Amino acid sequence: MKKKVIILSLTIVLIISLTINTYSRYASSGNVHINDITGNVKCSLEITNTGNDFSSNGYAQFRIKVKNTDEKGNLSKTPLSYYLVISNTNNLGKFKYIDSLGNGNIDFLERITTKTYTFRSDHLEVEQINVEVKTDAFVSEQVDFNVDLYCNQIVGK
Amino acid sequence: MKRKTVIIFLTCIIVLVSITATYSAFTIKITKTGSINTTQIGYCETNNILKFSECLIRNDSQKDLDSALTVIDTRTNNTDLKNLNSVEPINSYITTRREYNYSIDSNSNMATSSSATYSYVIENTSLYSNDSEPENISFNNTTGRYTYENSKTGTVKDIITTEDDINNGVYKYTCLNTTKDGNCNNLYIIYSYREYNNQYQYKSGVAYGSEVVGTSASSPGLYKTDDEYTTDSDEDGELDSNFTYFYRGDVNNNWVSFGGALWRVIRINGNGSIRMIYSGEENSSSHTGRNAVLATSTYAQKYKIDNQNITYRNGATYVGYMYNSRMTLTTSPNYKLKSEDSTSYRKVNDFVTFLNISAPAKYYFFDADSFNLNSNCNVDSGVCTMTCTNFDEDTGIGDNCIMSKWGDLVTNPDNFDETSVDSTTTGDKYINDNAKYTCWSNGTSDLTNGTVTVKCPVVSEILGNVKSGTTVNQGQAKVRYHGLFSDSYETATTNAEDSLVKQEIDKWYEDNILNNTDSNGNLLSDYLSDEVFCNDRSLRSGNGYNFDANATVSYFPYYRNISNKSPSLLCKEKNDRFTVSNTYGNTDLKYPIGLITVDEVALAGGMYSGMNYKYYLYIGYSYWTMSPTYFLSTYAITQAHAVNDSGAISSYVVSGTAGVRPVINLSSEVQLADGIGTEEDPYILKMN
Numbered sequence: 001m002k003k004k005v006i007i008l009s010l011t012i013v014l015i016i017s018l019t020i021n022t023y024s025r026y027a028s029s030g031n032v033h034i035n036d037i038t039g040n041v042k043c044s045l046e047i048t049n050t051g052n053d054f055s056s057n058g059y060a061q062f063r064i065k066v067k068n069t070d071e072k073g074n075l076s077k078t079p080l081s082y083y084l085v086i087s088n089t090n091n092l093g094k095f096k097y098i099d100s101l102g103n104g105n106i107d108f109l110e111r112i113t114t115k116t117y118t119f120r121s122d123h124l125e126v127e128q129i130n131v132e133v134k135t136d137a138f139v140s141e142q143v144d145f146n147v148d149l150y151c152n153q154i155v156g157k
Numbered sequence: 158m159k160r161k162t163v164i165i166f167l168t169c170i171i172v173l174v175s176i177t178a179t180y181s182a183f184t185i186k187i188t189k190t191g192s193i194n195t196t197q198i199g200y201c202e203t204n205n206i207l208k209f210s211e212c213l214i215r216n217d218s219q220k221d222l223d224s225a226l227t228v229i230d231t232r233t234n235n236t237d238l239k240n241l242n243s244v245e246p247i248n249s250y251i252t253t254r255r256e257y258n259y260s261i262d263s264n265s266n267m268a269t270s271s272s273a274t275y276s277y278v279i280e281n282t283s284l285y286s287n288d289s290e291p292e293n294i295s296f297n298n299t300t301g302r303y304t305y306e307n308s309k310t311g312t313v314k315d316i317i318t319t320e321d322d323i324n325n326g327v328y329k330y331t332c333l334n335t336t337k338d339g340n341c342n343n344l345y346i347i348y349s350y351r352e353y354n355n356q357y358q359y360k361s362g363v364a365y366g367s368e369v370v371g372t373s374a375s376s377p378g379l380y381k382t383d384d385e386y387t388t389d390s391d392e393d394g395e396l397d398s399n400f401t402y403f404y405r406g407d408v409n410n411n412w413v414s415f416g417g418a419l420w421r422v423i424r425i426n427g428n429g430s431i432r433m434i435y436s437g438e439e440n441s442s443s444h445t446g447r448n449a450v451l452a453t454s455t456y457a458q459k460y461k462i463d464n465q466n467i468t469y470r471n472g473a474t475y476v477g478y479m480y481n482s483r484m485t486l487t488t489s490p491n492y493k494l495k496s497e498d499s500t501s502y503r504k505v506n507d508f509v510t511f512l513n514i515s516a517p518a519k520y521y522f523f524d525a526d527s528f529n530l531n532s533n534c535n536v537d538s539g540v541c542t543m544t545c546t547n548f549d550e551d552t553g554i555g556d557n558c559i560m561s562k563w564g565d566l567v568t569n570p571d572n573f574d575e576t577s578v579d580s581t582t583t584g585d586k587y588i589n590d591n592a593k594y595t596c597w598s599n600g601t602s603d604l605t606n607g608t609v610t611v612k613c614p615v616v617s618e619i620l621g622n623v624k625s626g627t628t629v630n631q632g633q634a635k636v637r638y639h640g641l642f643s644d645s646y647e648t649a650t651t652n653a654e655d656s657l658v659k660q661e662i663d664k665w666y667e668d669n670i671l672n673n674t675d676s677n678g679n680l681l682s683d684y685l686s687d688e689v690f691c692n693d694r695s696l697r698s699g700n701g702y703n704f705d706a707n708a709t710v711s712y713f714p715y716y717r718n719i720s721n722k723s724p725s726l727l728c729k730e731k732n733d734r735f736t737v738s739n740t741y742g743n744t745d746l747k748y749p750i751g752l753i754t755v756d757e758v759a760l761a762g763g764m765y766s767g768m769n770y771k772y773y774l775y776i777g778y779s780y781w782t783m784s785p786t787y788f789l790s791t792y793a794i795t796q797a798h799a800v801n802d803s804g805a806i807s808s809y810v811v812s813g814t815a816g817v818r819p820v821i822n823l824s825s826e827v828q829l830a831d832g833i834g835t836e837e838d839p840y841i842l843k844m845n
Binding site: 041042043044045047049053055059060062089093099101102103104128134135137138139141142144145146147148149150152153155 | 184187193197198199200251370376
């Protein structure tokens, strides 16, 4: 009987770890598929101005807008921290970001991770980040990219 | 045992469920994908776009012409050009904090009189020196300005933070202005002061300022609006062709090399000509600060009397890029007090309020018999002169004048008659005939062998005080002006003589463009197009030449850009459209060169009182526009718009000094020879 309990317990632990593992891979991909998650953390991501703006340094640039709401505009119920990972997917482009307070990376990189920001939960907050894009070529090239947004509940709040 | 197993099993299920639920509340990952085309260095050359105006438009988004114009349309539609109430780009500021401690003989630039008052607030800590949040002070990180609430008003001594204050957790903060909410770029704690030169001067304390750390998302590039060439080609009531395309924000692809200088393109005019502003000599080590202007100059010429510059120029005419110095002896406002003409209903409060009074300054006041308009003022010399004999410097008294602070005169009840028919609840009639006329500080004075000689273009006759209840304002006086004014709006706006700033510009043109050629022997002047430079003197208020209407003469550029934030590139009056031979304009120019307008500065991203270190017209040095502000009744001074050293649109007295940055227009036929439009590799041009 004792053996039975141990087996049962191990099975449950296995199920738990599988669930966590699965959940950690739980993400939308493609162009704007966000899985509906029942939870208190809400954030959203928008990419704009691809192809209309050049930065003052003469590079192509796009903007990322992050909000503490879901795509329907529902406010996050908890304060959260977040960061972005911007990566090239066709081995052509490099990126440099600058946020509204002037933070950013110095060199163009194929994959960049922004600093970690925070949002409160009592009102709408929006952060806009400009991303400059370049290649090593002198001609215009199409650069494909992914933007991953990681939002985490601030524990204890 | 079976029961025990069930309990364990259920417990595990509960744990599993709660972990899942908890985790789902902890983290979200969202992924989005996109693609973007990178820019091409040397886009115009590579794509063989020779016409320079087309190159500028297409390089803006590096697309074919139609697509590039669509991008400009979209960008423009996202911006409300009729309500430009913020700078572009919007800068992000953080606070700076520095302790200051001036040596005993240095000028701290923070001197004031003992009677001056300021708004201030109290906090219980020294701001930003630790993590504590201020209760009453706010810092706006998009304007770099400090504001406060719950402020008090106090004198110089009241705003000092003493050691006892600090020990009691009291820190006093002031913007050193009288504004209730502060609203300043520099905030101060003052620990100590000293008396210096009849003033108080702050010695030590903490100064809070700001610095730019970045910008919020912006859209630098070309935008469109209409100018004099824009038309309604299909006559459907809407303008649809020949728009002007202007640069706005922090662009860096509009540098042009021409005539030994670097220029920044301001806009492509509606006819395809290209307007650009001087940005320094091509081989200069930098193209900012003093290096980005060709000279520093007053806008209007100073008087020269007895080989002495009088740093004051009176009259509406001096807002003109060209002006008319013909003046008439005038009393303005030209109406009388009721006591002077029993049929008149004019009282003290109907006259002009003079505000340019410094509390600690001592002025010469002359008695009632010392001044007569026709004998003391001279049309040829352009000044009024008053003299006073046997002046004693120790007592400040002469035969027919005294030297005094206005505050001492205005607070003496013997100098006013509250019961006069001319007095009102807001102003009492002034009755001290021993100190009746003054130039204030709007002129020069000389004391030689006991004789005082004071010269200025306009003399103030003091008529009364300005009061609220029983409180008399020590910085104001009711006056009537006597002196030299234009006799009509037409006279004031006659383009008869060159302003000093125009003289500087024309001289530069003669030295650098007129007879010079490019490497192929083409005259540089052949590159240029004769386009309008708008010196918009259309009137928003006042009569345009004196203060008979008891109103400041205010011009439309001020109203459009400062009050209404709605710039326009249309120039209303033909007389104000400066051209050489283009008959759409006045044909009064000698050469096709002028100045930028305040409307163009606003469209480029500048704003009145709004610091902007990040748009392309910021050079860290002040410079003139050719847009009038006003002829101010309260100061009897004339002002024109300028861009100040923090990039903000400002208004400067025309006898003040600022940099000169000429503007020229390239012909629409000019072609691109080389370059990518950066400061390091500017566009180089050629003629077909």
